[in-house]
Amino acid sequence: VNIKYTGVCNSDYHAWKGDWAFKPILPLVLGHEGAGVVVAKGENVTNFEIGDHAGVKWVNSTCQSCSFCEEAHESSCPNQKNSGYTVQGTYQQYAVANAVQAAHLPKDVDLAKAAPLLCAGLTVYKALKNANIRAGDWVTIIGAGGGLGTLAVQYARAMGYKILAIDGTNKKDHVLSKGADEFIDFNAVSDIPEEVLKVTEGGPHAVINVSNSVKAYHDAVKYVRPTGTVVLVGLPKGGATLSTDIVSHVLRAINVKGSVVGNRADTREAIEFFRRGKVESQVKIVGLSEAPEVFKLMEKGEILGRYVLDTTK
Ligand code: NAD
Ligand code: ZN
Secondary structure (H helix, E strand, C coil): CCEEECCCCHHHHHHHHCCCCCCCCCCCCCCCCCEEEECCCCCCCCCCCCEEEEEEEEEECCCCCHHHCCCCCCCHHCEEEEEEECCCCCCCCECCCCCCCCEEECCCCCCCCCCCHHHHHHHHHHHHHHHCCCCCCCCECCCCHHHHHHHHHHHHHHCEEEEEEECCCHHHHHHHHHCCCEEECCCCCCHHHHHHHHCCCCCCCCCCCCCCCHHHHHHHHCCCCCCCCEEECCCCCCCCCCCCCCHHHHEEEEEEECCCCCHHHHHHHHHHHHHHHCCCCCCCEEEHHHHHHHHHHHHCCCCCCCEEECCCC
């Protein structure tokens, strides 16, 4: 795939730092939100033609024969390869993906805006599905102003949920403009569980944490509504653990569930929400050579939405 644009995900930052227990290959080209044009294909590939638009995502290839692949849990395939982690990624002009896992991008979808859907959009859409809630229920999105969070707010709005967004002071206007009903500033509020319980009148039916904050996870298991679900998406650096008060956990019958990207059907559905205009993809386009500057902004928590790299610059 001739990659035209590639999104900058916080997971790329973790890969660069090497701060998870699961280590990337070295040397490594980062990137797993690559959108571009098919320029070559293997002789057995029948589902793509030269000139088609394609996305290269985190799940670069899977074995298609394990029990996880069999049941469409492809992102749990033990034989999967991951773009920008265990195979070379998309921070370059030409990248390779297995044709089964490459995403089909409709020609009427802007490639720069499509890039963040391939990880951020897909991941939050799947996390919301995994939350197993109904239209009208409360969902709290932690880290709502970042790359995953901005899209999470919009998918949640499109799916009919009431949204309580949590992020820093500098993200408030941005997050409310994307459709959040309520906002809590984690810098300004000292007792977050108390405030969340008040705003949602007894706790949200689901919580999606897309921040790296370990404290936010501990808060979430305290304030989620009885019978509700905390979906773990954000990946703090290695060694972080989550503890929970067992008696309270059992008596409130709460669920705590990890969620990692999504399968091919989730990918198609997430792209379709965007194509139909139900979610926007707000991107800031800079050159590939500016990736180090983007990581600095990410470190400081200053990014609103997603930065996308133009691979020609
Ligand atoms: P990002 O840097 O764009 O956004 C993170 C946001 O969290 C920022 O807006 C930041 O201000 C906010 N934040 C930090 N501390 C907070 C706190 N205590 N309370 C509320 N908000 C807080 O990052 P991103 O690209 O959106 O990625 C987010 C996380 O998701 C990373 O850990 C990344 O590795 C992970 N991720 C997981 C999956 C998956 O499949 N599970 C997929 C992609 C990314
Ligand atoms: Zn990602």
